[in-house]
Amino acid sequence: MELSLVGLLAGSFAVTALARRLGVSAPLVLVVVGLALSFVPGVPDYALDPELILTLVLPPLLYSAALDSSYLRLRANLRAIGMLAVGAVLCTTLAVGLAAWWLVPGLPLASALVLGAVVAPPDAVAATAVGRRLGLPRKVMTILGGESLVNDATALTAFRVAVALAAGAGYGIAEGLGVFVLAAAGGAAIGWALGWLVHRARMALGDGVLESALGLLVPFVGFVVAEEVHASGVLAVVLAGLYLGHRSPQADPVARLQDRAVWQAADTVLEATVFALIGLQLPAVVAGVGPDLGTLTGVGLALVLVALLARVAFVFPTTYLRPLARRRPGWRPVPWTHPAVVSWAGMRGVVSLAAAAGIPLTTMSGAPFPGRAEVLYLTFVVTVGTLLLHGLTLPALIRRLGVQASEDSADALAEAQAQSDAGRAATARLDALDDGDPLHAQAVTELRQRIEARTNAAWERLGGPVRGGGETPSARYRRLRRAMLEAEREVFVRHRDQRRIDDEVFRRVQHELDLEEVTLLRE
Known part of the structure; x- marks a missing residue:
């Protein structure tokens, strides 16, 4: 087990590094490599542990994204983000659920809605990575990023309600809506309270290292506490991250520098691992399907189309049917290319597979959960299908439409x-x-x-740029100062190697030189 885990981490990191070097989408390459490796004899069985993904992987990814998000930009685009993160998710849940109920013989409607809920939320990691590389407008990036922060909360809450219905918990529609609203409100309240408490604690600590260490605990504490009281752990983590990110200028500068470096490194490792896991799930999900594999694969591809059309059919009307907005001063029509890109950024991710793997084995009566194997396999097909379809075509669509930042x-x-x-x-x-x-x-x-x-x-x-390709005074200053810093560093290294200064002295001086050089690189 330990060797398999090390192999997964090292392999996914190597593929990510190669993809970045080649300038291609790392998530897409990781999924394809994972799929290819799943056919290789002797590759370990990487069965997805839903508790591990939802408790140890999802919270830090959401928290890091929330820390790096702009509270002000999110608030300015709250309507668009809310429509996608709540409305589009529920619309896709119904569309995919009804289509699966119709296409899969014997699949109960409640189980079909479970499938709709788990495949409803797009994972914007791959889409935003493409958008950053190709220079999407900030408004589009804000909407996609904001949607990804909240849509998992909507989908997981809808999933919880649908599973309860399928398992015979006796939920009615009104009770289901009540559970949904209470979970969202509770998660938001817990996240805001946790952010407020942690911010006050960090201000009292006055120690950059301790402040960073405390920040590492926030996503896990927020998620677990919220889930324990049946609130939305996703919203708790997101609200805490937004609060602390907005208040970060009041934090210790050492904590800010450390937080940025730590969370960027953690994101790289976690994202690489989860996308590799998606491809490696093939043997596990195929094992429970039986002889209907070909038919279910065709149904899964049809559901990819349903999910795609449901998003397009939701995004365009909600973008342009805004008569009240047109009366506001300074209102400008949205170019049709923006909703086109947003509607096409519908890749699904590991959260869908983790939720599907978390479907209980039995109902409240002790009978097998109806259609569990079919739901798990169809989730896999929709997840991989959307990743490949949108991942391969989204860059070309952005270039073709000329959607670029201005x-x-x-x-x-x-x-x-x-x-x-x-x-x-x-x-x-x-x-x-x-x-x-x-x-x-x-x-x-x-x-x-x-x-x-x-x-x-x-x-x-x-x-x-300066005419003739010359340097500006500031650029010349930075070049010369960096050369001076390199000369200083060489002297300190020589003195350390000759044992004329101790390693502790050397590390302290090197830290000061590094800080100045990083400042020069970012100016």
């Missing part, structure tokens, strides 16, 4: 103006603190030059 010049202007205001504020603060001591004159002069350099660099970025 915010670069506006961002550069806004940054330059803000940097000018910040420079004036910093200079005023420096003037207020300057006591005229001649011993401090050199420090004051250097600080003024640093402020001026940062302000000039912002305006230079706005001006674009």
Whole structure:
């Protein structure tokens, strides 16, 4: 088991690194490689553990995405995100459920709705990765990212209700809606309360390392606590992440730097692992199907089409049937290419497979859960089918429609103006603190030059490249300073190797040099 896990982690990381080097979609390549390896004799059986995925993998991925999201942009696009994360998920649940009930002989309606619920939420990891690489507009990226933060909560709550109906728990429609609303409200309240408590605790700690360590606990605590009281663990994690991300400027700078590095590394490993697991699930899901494999595969491909059409049929009307919005000042029509891209970003992910694997084996009466093997296999076909279909065609669609970001010049202007205001504020603060001591004159002069350099660099970025391909003053400063830092680092390494300074001294100096070099790279 340990060797299999190490092989999965190392292999998925190697495939991700190769995909990035080649400039192709890593999730798509991981799924294809996983599918290919599932046919190789001797490859271990990587049966999906739903508790492991939903408790240890999903929370950190959601929390990291929430930390990196813009609360203000999400709030500005709340209607579009809500329509997709709730309305589109429920619409897809009904469409796929009714289609499966009609296409699969003997499959009860409740079990068909379970299938609809597990395949309803798109996983935007692959779509947003493509969007970032091809430069999708910020509004489209915000909508896709915001949808992925919330749609799992809608789908898992609908899944819980549908399973209860199929298992004979006696839910009526009204009770099911009540469970749905209470789970959403409870998860949101728990997430906000947890974010508030953790933020206050981090402010009291005043230690960057402890603040980062506390942040690592948040997604797991939020998810488990919410699920224990039958609330939405997904919403709890997302709300906590949004709250703490929005309040991050008040945190210790060391914690902010560490958090960004840690969560980016964790995301890479977790995303690579879960997409590889999708492909490797083939033997496990095929084993329980029996002789109807060919027929069910055809049904699964038909359900891929149903899920695709349901999303398209939902996105376009809800985008343009907005008579009240048109009366607002400054309203502008949405280009049809934007909903086209959003409607085509319908890849399903490992959450669907984990939810399907979590279907109970028996009903409340002790009888086998009706259609469990069929639901699990159809979930696999829809998940892999949408990943391959949309993953292979979405980049071409974006290029064909010419949907690209146009915010670069506006961002550069806004940054330059803000940097000018910040420079004036910093200079005023420096003037207020300057006591005229001649011993401090050199420090004051250097600080003024640093402020001026940062302000000039912002305006230079706005001006674009220098004629003739020459360097701007700021670019020349960064190049020369990096060369100086490299020379300094070589001396410290030589002194360490000659045992003239201790390793602890070397690490402290290297950390200071690294911080300055990273700053130069990002300016």
